[in-house]
Structure formats: structure tokens, C-alpha cells
Amino acid sequence: MQTAPAPVIVAIDGPSGTGKSSTSRAVATALGLSYLDTGAQYRAITWWMLTNDVDVNDPAAVAAAAHKPAIVSGTNPAAPGITADGVDATGPIRTQEVTAAVSAVSAVPEIRAQLTELQRRIAVEAETGIVVEGRDIGTTVLPDADLKVFLTASPEARAARRSGELRGADGAAKPDLAGTQAALLQRDSADSSRTTSPLRQAGDALEVDTTELTLEQVVECVVTLIREKQQAG
Numbered sequence: 001m002q003t004a005p006a007p008v009i010v011a012i013d014g015p016s017g018t019g020k021s022s023t024s025r026a027v028a029t030a031l032g033l034s035y036l037d038t039g040a041q042y043r044a045i046t047w048w049m050l051t052n053d054v055d056v057n058d059p060a061a062v063a064a065a066a067h068k069p070a071i072v073s074g075t076n077p078a079a080p081g082i083t084a085d086g087v088d089a090t091g092p093i094r095t096q097e098v099t100a101a102v103s104a105v106s107a108v109p110e111i112r113a114q115l116t117e118l119q120r121r122i123a124v125e126a127e128t129g130i131v132v133e134g135r136d137i138g139t140t141v142l143p144d145a146d147l148k149v150f151l152t153a154s155p156e157a158r159a160a161r162r163s164g165e166l167r168g169a170d171g172a173a174k175p176d177l178a179g180t181q182a183a184l185l186q187r188d189s190a191d192s193s194r195t196t197s198p199l200r201q202a203g204d205a206l207e208v209d210t211t212e213l214t215l216e217q218v219v220e221c222v223v224t225l226i227r228e229k230q231q232a233g
Ligand SMILES: Nc1ncnc2c1ncn2[C@@H]1O[C@H](COP(=O)(O)OP(=O)(O)OP(=O)(O)O)[C@@H](O)[C@H]1O
Pocket: 014, 015, 016, 017, 018, 019, 020, 021, 022, 023, 039, 161, 162, 164, 165, 210, 213, 214, 215, 216, 218
């Protein structure tokens, strides 16, 4: 009788706009794995702070409230979803207000400790394995992951992709590319210069530069890497 393959743990890290979420969800779907968007968790706790009048620029105030919100992440790649204290946060966490505040909140050590523990618990409970995406998965959250991928892309490509997303629902003109690129680079700088588990490529992570690749090509590359890892045992 053929036994089920051992659960595979995949870490996909990288700066904003490199395709982590799109790639991770497609890879998890293709291989029947769970999926965890850790960026959504940092966004959800930031949204909770903002809506509960916590000064997000006061690390002590953020730390004191770190344990208060219950963050629950869906792990179905088809419809991940996330709630904060039972309230659906899927939409609100993508606003510019949350995006502008999330790096400051995610730099607070108590916030990172709280969410890292939650992320590890979710990963170990994933029966067939899981694709976890973020900034510090391969370095801090899951250092023993079976496969670590670090996605990169040129600032220009990332800005063009993000700008394509930000275009109005009515197809209104895209926001200015230079402004979008500057905002991405500012967030990258904050995420990679913080003291606690900064954005960094793990020494054993495989870099995939997605600048000239389609999303489909990136997904195929990562699926192949995972299958090769599973066959190697
Ligand atoms: N290789 C690619 N080529 C072209 N477009 C891409 C590629 N990868 C992702 N995209 C598109 O770029 C946009 C951003 O992708 P995605 O949200 O997956 O990036 P991300 O790294 O998760 O960003 P963030 O960390 O800010 O959430 C999406 O519209 C996605 O469809």
C-alpha cells in the first residue's frame, strides 16, 4: 500500500511585489498543500491596533496590546481569509492606511514573538504540508523548512505589478509608477533594517529572480524544486 508522502514545509520569502502570495497560493493549490500568508497576519494585527486606537508609532503601546487580538488565518489557498477578534479583516488589511503602518507594528519584538508562535503552530498542524510566505520564514519562523525560496525582482518590475493592482476598479489611470516604486522601496528598507527578524535571504534559500519570468514560470519553477526535494527524500 502506497503511503502518503511526508508533509513538506516550504518557505517563500522576499520583498514586496515579487510575487510571494500569487506564487505561494498557486504552488499550494498545485500540490494539495495548505497556505499561510504571514503578511496578512501582520496587516490584521495592525488593522486591529488602528481600529482600537492604539498609537501604532508607540512601540510600548503596541507591545502592551500585542496579545489582545485573536488572529485566525485560513489556510485554504483557494480562499485564505483572515479574522481579527472574529471580524473578517480580509478586505480592510489591504488599505493604504494599514500598508503605511504595518512596517512599524511588525518591528515590535512582542508582535513578532506572538505571530511567530502562531505561524509555527499552524505549520505543524498542516497534515499534507504547507507553503508559508513572508519576510523571515526561512531565517526565523521555520529554519528547518524542507525548501526555502527567496523571490526577487527589479524595483521597476515590482512597481509596475503593484501599480497594476492599484488601478481603480473602474480601470482609472494607474497611480504614478515612481510614487509606487518609492513606497515599495521605503517599506523594503524598513522591513530589512529592523532589529528583530529583518527581511533577509536565508543562507540555504534558493533565489529566484522573477523580473523576466511570468507568474506561471515562477510557479512551475517552485513546483519542480519541491518535487525534486520530495523525490530526494
Ligand atoms: N512573475 C510575475 N510576473 C508578472 N506579474 C506578477 C508576477 N508575480 C506576481 N505578479 C503580479 O504582481 C502583483 C503582486 O503579486 P503578489 O501580491 O503575489 O506579490 P507579493 O510579493 O506577495 O507582494 P506583497 O509582499 O506586497 O504582498 C499581483 O498582481 C500578481 O498577480
